[in-house]
Amino acid sequence: MSLINTEVKPFQAKAYKDGQFIDVSDADLKGKWSVVFFYPADFTFVCPTELGDLADNYAEFQKLGVEIYSVSTDTHFCHKAWADASDVIKKIKYTMVGDPTGAISRNFEVMIEAAGLADRGTFVIDPDGKIQIVEINAGGIGRDALELLRKVKAAQYVASHPGEVCPAKWQEGAATLKPSLDLVGKI
Template sequence: MSIATVGKKFPEFKKKAVVSLEKGKEFQEIGSADIAGKWSVMFWWPKDFTFVCPTEIAEFNKNFTNFEDRDTLLLGASTDSEFVHLAWRHDHADLRGLRFPMIADTSKSLAEDLGILEESEKIAYRATFIIDPEGIIRWVNVNDLSVGRNVAEVLRVLDALQTDELCPCNWNKGETTLSQQMAEEVA
C-alpha cells in the first residue's frame, strides 16, 4: 500500500457523517463522489471529547465562509463513530453550530490509507489535506497529537494553490506572485 501524499490521488471513500443536530437529519453518507470536481479541505483530529480538538474544529467553523468564498468544501474527520460525534456536538457549545460534516472513520480504513494513523492508539494525527478538483492531494500538513494547527495557514496555502502560479515564501492573497513579477520584468 502506498501512502497518500502530495501529487497522489486522494483515496476513494464513503463514510457516515454527522451533518445536523436536527432529529432525523443527523446523519448522511459522505464520499468521494461528494468532493469530485471541487476544491476540498479535509482535516482530521485524534479524539472527540478532548481538549485541543474542539479549539481547532471551532476555528475551522469560524472560517467556514472563508472556505465557502473559495468554492472549497470543508470536511472534518476522526476515527470516532458518528454517534460519538453527535453526542460531542450536543455536549460542547462550540460544536453545536458546525456548518461542515464530521466524518466517522470507524473502520480506520481512510486514516490508514492516508498514512495518518498513530501507531499505538490507532487514532488519527492532526492532519490536513487540500485536494484539487481532479482529486489530487496538493498539500498535506500533519501535527503531533498535542499541537493544534493554524487555520489561517490552511487558507493561505489554499489561496496560493488556487492561483495556479508561483507564489513566494509567506505570500498572501492579493500580493504579487512570482509569475506576475516575472511577467512585469519581461514587459
C-alpha cells in the same frame, strides 16, 4: 512516499452534518476544492479548539468554493453526541466524518496504529481529487484556520495561473513569481 499529487483513494463513510447523518465518499471530493482535516478524537482538548477555529472561518472557505470534512476514528454517533454536549462543536456547519475502522485514516497515512487514532493531518484536495497540500502535526500542536485559508488561496491561485508560483508568506493580491532562467540566483 509523498501523497502530493496523488488521487484520493476510494472510501465510504457515515458522517454528521447540520443535525443529520449522511453518507460521504471520495466522490464527494471531486469537482470542488476540499479540505480533509483529521484529528485524534472527540471529547478531547486541542481538537475542539481546532474544529471551533475552522467553524469560525467556515464561511470564508465556502466563499472560495471549499468544502471541509473533519475526520476522526470516532463514529458519526459520537460526533452528534459531542455537538449536543459542546457549544463549540455545536456551531460546526461542515461535515464531521466518522472513521471507526481507521480505513480513511490509513488511506491518508495518518493512522496511529498503536492508539487507534489519527494524527493531526490536513489535506487540501483540488477539484480533480488530487492532494495538493499535506500537513501533519504532532498531537499537542494545534493548527490555525487562517493559515490554512492562506494556503488554500495559494493552491487555487497556482492552479488557475499556470507558470506562476506563490512565494513564502504570499497573501492574496501580492506579487507572485514566474520561474525562469532570468530569476535563477536573483531572489
